Amino acid sequence: MTATVDRTQTPEPAAPALHPRRWLALTIIAIAQLMVVLDATIVNIALPEMQHALEISDSQRQWVLTAYTLTFGGLLLLGGRIADYWGRKRTFIAGAIGFALASALGGLAWDGTSLFAARGLQGAFGALLAPAGLALLTVLFTDAKERAKAFAVYGAIAGGGAALGLLLGGVLTEYADWRWCLLVNIPIAAIAIFAAVPIVPESKAHGDTRYDIPGAIAVTLGLISLVYGLTKAAEPEYGWESGQTLGFLGAGAALLIVFLVIQRFSKNPLLPLRILLDRNRGGAYLSSTLTGAGLMGAFFFLTFYFQGTLGYTPVEAGLASLPVSAGVFISAGVASQLLPKLGAKPLMVAGAVLAAGAMLFLTRIGVDTAYTTHVLPGAIVLGLGLGFTFVPLSSLALVGVPQHDAGAASATLNATQQVGGSLGAALLSTFALNATTAYAESHLSPTADPRVVMGEAAVHGYTVAFAWGGGLLVVSALIITFLIKVRRSDLPTEGAVHVG
DSSP, rough: HHHHHHHHHHTTTGGGGGTTEEEEEHHHHHHEEEEHHHHHHHTTTHHHHHHHHHTTOOOTHHHHHHHHHHHHHHHHHHHHHHHHHHHHHHHHHHHHHHHHHHHHHTTTSSSHHHHHHHHHHHHHHHHHHHHHHHHHHHHEEEEEEEHHHHHHHHHHHHHHHHHHHHHHHHHHHHHTOOOOOTTTHHHHHHHHHHHHHHHHHHOOOOOOOOOOOOHHHHHHHHHHHHHHHHHHSSSTTTTTTSSSHHHHHHHHHHHHHHHHHHHHOOOOOOSOHHHHHHHHHHHHHHHHHHHHHHHHHHHHHHHHHIIIIIIIOHHHOOOOOOHHHHHHOOOEEEEEEHHHHOHHHHHHHHHHHHHHHHHHHTTOSSSSSOOHHHHHHHHHHHHHHHHHHHHHHHHTTTTOGGGGGHHHHHHHHHHHHHHHHHHHHHHHHHHHHHHHHHHHHOOOOTSSSSHHHHHHHHHHHHHHHHHHHHHHHHHHHHHHHHOOOOOGSSSOSSSOOOOO
């Protein structure tokens, strides 16, 4: 009888893992996560003001977004490894300090180059901060029910932060200065840092602590080279056929091939290729990349349409962007309920088709068209489509993944969204600017009002970008249809959690 009691009590050593201040630690981690998510959208509404104040060209303005998302996405996997082996609390605090300093540099930027550098540094330190925070949650909340609640809070911050960033960016730009869209991170980071020191516990993984530094350098430089090549293609003095454009595009492609080779032979790869080679996860990552490209393109060009064409104030532009976020909230809730019943594939196909249709609807905008008839319906449907796409993607990332690869698989999904957004913004900007230039050249005449023509040319460029964005989402729908074969019963009971 005594032996039986002893056996039943052997699992009890897990109890001390329930940290007494874990919910307070969750609050601190959520504050830092909100800062990282905010920075992906808060500058969107401020972009026209930034461009004017720092004399940034149309072809280079997308670097305000892509410098952040490229370094964040490119270094995310390395940041997760550093957090595991260097110490999650230490990495979390270091990331928050670096993020605050980079934000200060951005708020004090004196030209486009200094702003782009600051945004790149923000992304790099965000790639330390975000995975460290997520790993801390995993360690702090060992009870399944509590972990589900903690991840729900974390997910709500990730989803709501994007909407809050659009609105807060408008308020700060209009009533303070665009620089505060970056400087606001300093007090937020300070609260998180000073609270984390006494409250958040340290933890780290044991084992092989070597890092794949060559892989991280190759993939980040490769992506930057690709985006720079696309930027050159948008400049009239270069174009698609120039040596510089082709050189940067070729160098970027070569570096990405080098990255894959490194992953193939490295003992500690950033991205184990076995994660990519599964057809369901591979299809999910491709779909995630294309969806990220469409989403970034929509927000980027709607910002300039609202303020440059419709004459909205920054606050009005922020409010006008919120229906996309509202659509995401609605469909994400519905998708969470339908996922166990229908499986991932039907929801993702429906989401991609809805989002593509919304982008094509937005091609109907004009210089004098009304927001309620030509933008609002498309914005809501776009949000609905994105929600139906993103929720199943989280589960697909973990289908058939061994436990030791789960973190890398989930982080890769987030990285593909960031990288897709970066490449999408650069590619669609190039198409838009080339279309704008061609329209202006063909419509300017001695009798035409140049201001009217340039206004129409800008809107024509936006519609071309929306059309290409819709095309990318159509391709995403086709990839989901033909590549993903996962069954409803294959989905994990606990979905992956996004890092940003």
